[in-house]
Amino acid sequence: MPWNRKHLLTIEDLSRNEINQVLATAGAFRAILDRKVKKVPALRGKTVVNLFLEPSTRTRMSFEMAAKLLSADTIAFDAAASSTTKGETLRDTAQNIQALNADMIVLRHAASGSPLYLSQRLGIPVVNAGDGAHEHPTQALLDVFTMQQKLGSVKGRKVVILGDILFSRVARSNIHALTKLGADVTIVGPSTLVPHWFEAMGVRVSHNLRTALADADVVMLLRIQHERQAAGHFPSVGEYTSMFGLNQTRAAWLKPDAIIMHPGPINRGVEIDSALADSSRSVILQQVTNGIAVRMAVLYLCAGGQPEHVTAPIE
Amino acid sequence: MSILWISNGRVIDPASRRDARGDVFAVEGKFVRSLSAAQKKQAHKIDATGLVVCPGLVDIHVHFREPGQTHKETILTGSQAAAAGGFTTVVCMPNTSPPADHPGTIQLINAAAAKAAIRVYPTGCISVGMKGAQLAPHGSLKNAGVVALTDDGLCIQSNELMHRAVEYARMFDLPVLDHCQDESMTQGAVMNEGAVSTRLGLRGWPHAAEDVIVARNIILSAYSGAHIHMQHISSAMSVELIRRAKKDGIRVSGEGTPHHISFTDDALGTYDTNFKMNPPLRTAADRRAIIAGLRDGTLDCIGTDHAPHSPDDKDREFDYAPNGIIGLETALPVCLDILVRKNRFKLPHVIDLMTRRGAALLKLPAGTLAAGANADICLFNPDEVWTYEADKGFSKSRNSPWSGRKMTGRVKATIVGGRVVFDSEKMV
Secondary structure (H helix, E strand, C coil), X not given: CCCCCCCECCCCCCCHHHHHXXXXXXXXXXXXXXXXXXXXXXXXXXXXXXXXXXXXXXXXXXXXXXXXXXXXXXXXXXXXXXXXHHCCCXXXXXXXXXXXXXXXXXXXXXXXXXXXXXHCCCCCCEEEEEECCCECHHHHHHHHHHHHHHHCCCCCCEEEEXXXXXXXXXXXXXXXXXXXXXXXXXXXXXXXCCCHHHHHXXXXXXXXXXXXXXXXXXXXXXXXXXXXXXXXXXXXXXXXXXXXXXXXXXXXXXXXXXXEECCCCCCECCCECHHHHCCCCECHHHHHHHHHHHHHHHHHHHCCCCHHHHHCXXX | CCEEEEEEEEEEEHHHCEEEEEEEEEECCEEECCCCHHHHHHCEEEECCCCEEEECEEXXXXXXXXXXXXXXXXXXXXXXXXXXXXXXXXXECCCCCCCCXXXXXXXXXXXXXXXXXXXXEECECCEHHHCCCCECCHHHHHHHCXXXXXXXXXXXXXXXXXXHHHHHHHHCCCCEEECCCCXXXXXXXXXXXXXXXXXXXXXXXXXXXXXXXXXXXXXXXXXXXXCEEECCCCCHHHHHHHHHHHHCCCCEEEEECHHHHHCCHHHHHHCCHHHCCCCCCCCHHHHHHHHHHHHHCCCCEECCCECCCCHHHHCCCHHHCCCCECCCCCHHHHHHHHHHHCCCXXXXXXXXXXXXXXXXXXXXXXXXXXXXXXXXXXXXXXEEEEECCHHHCCCCCCCCCCCCCEEEEEEEEEEECCEEEEECCEEC
């Protein structure tokens, strides 16, 4: 089946087949990353604008790297030095970028649903690089890519997502991706940050770390934000760490070959013990490298590329 | 002499328990029982065959944005939208710019209202600047003509100030209308808290934040004896709290909106800002409870919360778009659809909810066809099918979730004080 999506807005929209198409395409690009000359001409002559209206290190550099390795020209939008500080709306900003002949917009925005909003008003592809607490589709795709690399198929695997689920777009996109691929997903953390509403998304909700981690194949940690403490979501960072931080003792509850993931940025000593983050079970940095390949695949496909054009001739 | 004779309609007047085919007469802007033969010869005659003839509709909850935000609506355009929807009496909320917390502002509103298509009554603020800190001059506001007090949209958070406000307002026989929302529980919230907000990653507004204030108001009403009206109830638990309070004889009342009986938070799946309002759309159970509350009298009336915002205001990221939708031009067909057709309310009951009941809460001279009353009339065809297009409506704004939808039931003419103000889709 050909790929016929112009935008990548959510994982929720994608079928299982489409997720597999992205992952297969990413597999081909991942192989390129290990070559001496990493650049391919797939997007030569195209311009990708990274419209990041919220701070980001990894995702922004990863998209930029991905676009460059595809031979696209890239423009990084600096929100602080732009007309958005003069009150220009998202719509006007994006329409101007389109009028400047950009071929694609990668959007990071604090407001949930803004990539959909933009896609309805622009003629060029929009790729969601994280919208509010809604979705972060390329993060989930790179997470699944990494899980498959380490564990093979995720079907029937037990994946635990631990931390601030309520405010996490990473958690939501992973829940959609993993449930579509048949994984068994448990979300765990304090009841104020892991509300029962998530059950409607097809996951188990738990506040008991021990039972949640027992026999897990994957534990994915999410960053704990200090500002949630002020809003009353948990008493203190210290209490969080003592109740839900992943340390050596708790990591022993996992399956022996289980992997530890984190989308970053990590708070060493808060949600994860520093030594664990650096241990052989941690795949945190491999996630980052795989992210380039996944984003190459997404940019390539949304620009009109087809999976079989890169997956077949690579051999 | 102005004489009006409306003949052969289905005349429905809940106040006088009238529901029969017949005629309605008015002389000099007031209803009369009959016309003399000489008067009949001179009368302006309207054939209402196939139409319902009922009191002009009454809406005690609209926002006409004047003064200060006249790019969204003016009292004139708002009143025209009202007339097109069959309304002849509306009550404007005071969240204008400046807020209507001063008799001078009320005079300004009254001057514009004098030129409106229908009867427009002002409300005054409970607190100065709607800041919830200091009481506005309720007595002077009453003298300037306000019919109720409210800080609509900005619920008074201090229980002490609310207690003093209802105690003070009671002296002037002014009801207090409250938008029930505990703001400490709804910081940054843009939709109902639940499975849908969780999936969409939008900040949730739990119904408990409404219930807490409804309960508070019931307690304050019981304690002070003052009448507190709960605006646009959105939560099933709030309906139940009001039901129990009424059973206990406490002087509270409540209102339901056309949108809360039509939609649930499922409608927000595409982040369409025309479904963003405050209080937000809630669940199917809440929707059913509001309909049940309207059925058994727990909720007294329908209020549209007509809240115009310009297309530019609404064309934004969901989080940043303002709350509110327009509703005057669609309220009647929507209520006919949801209440009469889908929930088997009797037509006179729905007309009662849209006329006499709201008027009675605020003691407005409206909502009946009885002899001597203002000759305010709505004529509508209950079966006409049409498509509502917000950009072809009379409001200055178009922020309607019903735009492009098929409606059954259409207002054919609106009469205020015996004078036709809206006829055959046009202002007169």
